[in-house]
Amino acid sequence: MKDQDLTITISVDKTPKEAYDAINNVRGWWSEEVKGGTEKLNDEFTYKARDLHRCTLKLTEVVPNQKVVWLVLDNYFSFTKDQTEWKGTKVIFEISEQDDKTQVRFTHQGLVPPHECYEVCSNAWTGYITGSLHNLITTGKGEPNPKES
Known part of the structure; x- marks a missing residue:
């Protein structure tokens, strides 16, 4: 059976370190509502998007300039019956060099x-x-969800 996990790949004219630093700047590309550490092994952080979505993630693998893995510890969606869909899934960022560019391969393992x-x-x-992460890596400015008032 074909791997059905969500995978998205982008290529940028920046270094692996610049891509890695941007990935770890979660407030700079995902949401300004992120609370907690987002850079070191075993850091935990929460993400919140209004009353639609909130989750708690833990960094379970951190290889500078190569790989970052988040484990979803807890999750809530206001729009699904099954609240366990993200629990135990992994969000994986793999960074590599391909044809003089830096490639970021994003996989949400378990999102099928x-x-x-x-x-x-x-x-x-x-x-x-x-959009947002690509722009943060290439221009230094992402489009994260803004802070809620």
Whole structure:
């Protein structure tokens, strides 16, 4: 059976270190509502998007300039019946050099098409990775969700 985990790959004219630093600047590309550490092994942080989504993640693998892995410890969606869809899944960023460019391969391991949230989540991740994270790496400015008042 073909691997169905959501995977998105971007290439940038920046160094692996610049990509790695941007990935770890979660407030700079995902959400300004992130609370907690987002850079070191075993750091835990929470993400919140209004009353629609909140989750707690833990950094379980950190290889500077090469790989970052987040484990989803807890998750809530206001728009799904099954609240366990993200729990125990992994968000993986793999950084490599390809043809004089830096490649970032994003995989949400465990986010698969049968999930109720798949369409919404895959569209959201695609926007964050190909838009906001890509821009943060290449221009120094991402488009994270703004702080809520």
